[in-house]
Amino acid sequence: MIDTFPAYGGAVAQRSGGAVAAAKVGAVAAVVRSVSLAINDDPHTGTMDYGPPVPKIPAVTISTAAADRLDALLQSDPDARLFIRTSCATLPPVTSHNVMGELTGSEKPDEVVVVGGHIDSWDLSVGAHDDGAGCAQSIEALRLLRELGLKPKRTIRVVLYMDEENGGSGGRDYARSENRKAERHIAAIESDRGGFLPLGFGVSATGAMLARIRSWEPLMQKIGLQWIRPGGGGVDIGPLGESGTVLIDLVPDSQRYFDVHHSGIDTLDKVNSRELQLGANAMALMGWLLAEDGVTSSGTPRTAPGR
Numbered sequence: 001m002i003d004t005f006p007a008y009g010g011a012v013a014q015r016s017g018g019a020v021a022a023a024k025v026g027a028v029a030a031v032v033r034s035v036s037l038a039i040n041d042d043p044h045t046g047t048m049d050y051g052p053p054v055p056k057i058p059a060v061t062i063s064t065a066a067a068d069r070l071d072a073l074l075q076s077d078p079d080a081r082l083f084i085r086t087s088c089a090t091l092p093p094v095t096s097h098n099v100m101g102e103l104t105g106s107e108k109p110d111e112v113v114v115v116g117g118h119i120d121s122w123d124l125s126v127g128a129h130d131d132g133a134g135c136a137q138s139i140e141a142l143r144l145l146r147e148l149g150l151k152p153k154r155t156i157r158v159v160l161y162m163d164e165e166n167g168g169s170g171g172r173d174y175a176r177s178e179n180r181k182a183e184r185h186i187a188a189i190e191s192d193r194g195g196f197l198p199l200g201f202g203v204s205a206t207g208a209m210l211a212r213i214r215s216w217e218p219l220m221q222k223i224g225l226q227w228i229r230p231g232g233g234g235v236d237i238g239p240l241g242e243s244g245t246v247l248i249d250l251v252p253d254s255q256r257y258f259d260v261h262h263s264g265i266d267t268l269d270k271v272n273s274r275e276l277q278l279g280a281n282a283m284a285l286m287g288w289l290l291a292e293d294g295v296t297s298s299g300t301p302r303t304a305p306g307r
């Protein structure tokens with residue numbers, strides 16, 4: 001697969017469902033090869049589930065290089081034994097928070113365009129690409145608009161969601177909060193595919209709205225993006241889609257993302273500041289166009305803004 005995201009999507013069940021599948025056939029533990037294309041000694045973590053009625057057996061992930069060594073060892077010595085010691089535990093939930101800031105709309109402040117990423121990360125690194133990049137780009141998008149002195153008609157709100165990685169409660173709580181009841185969410189843009197060179201936007205919207213947003217493709221091409229394609233979304237903004245919000249995700253080049261994703265090497269030195277900035281530029285432009293145009297509230301398409 002050229003796009004690594006569907007490749008990951010097709011392989012990740014080995015991690016998320018590996019322990020259950022192994023327990024069903026009588027395994028005492030599950031050892032999973034990291035879901036990554038990079039061959040190195042950095043293991044990649046992520047969510048996994050237990051399901052009744054099978055026993056909850058220990059489950060670990062080892063690095064791709066370690067998996068290759070284990071495989072070679074088992075080929076040469078089928079009676080080789082593996083000793084596993086784990087110290088994992090699931091602790092009770094604690095209260096945490098989404099982080100928000102906004103440029104309030106000058107004409108329709110209750111109509112909102114969200115730009116966001118998630119502020120949590122797996123604990124074995126800072127999560128520079130997943131999803132520090134999306135947080136930085138969202139904040140930068142608003143900063144750019146403010147620096148340009150632009151005052152959007154509708155509110156553009158940065159939302160840095162908590163708990164994308166371990167269940168998505170931040171996204172759900174944002175969409176269902178009492179504080180949202182008086183607001184109307186026009187669109188939500190998520191950046192959660194790493195801070196790499198942006199290629200385009202994916203958009204989930206109905207026919208006329210999709211066509212309207214895709215008509216902005218030439219504007220996006222002026223700042224280096226290649227396309228606006230149908231089909232977009234994300235874990236954090238997904239719950240907003242239930243009430244008809246247009247869901248959009250920034251799609252960067254995916255080739256290096258899963259080298260670092262959920263591993264100890266998802267660190268700031270892996271982020272190219274210029275590529276990161278290009279993504280922020282794109283989010284600023286898309287957020288601005290949505291906030292000026294309104295898309296869903298406009299009913300029939302109007303002429304494209306000449307900005």
Ligand SMILES: [Zn+2]
Binds near residue numbers: 164
């Ligand atoms: Zn993420």
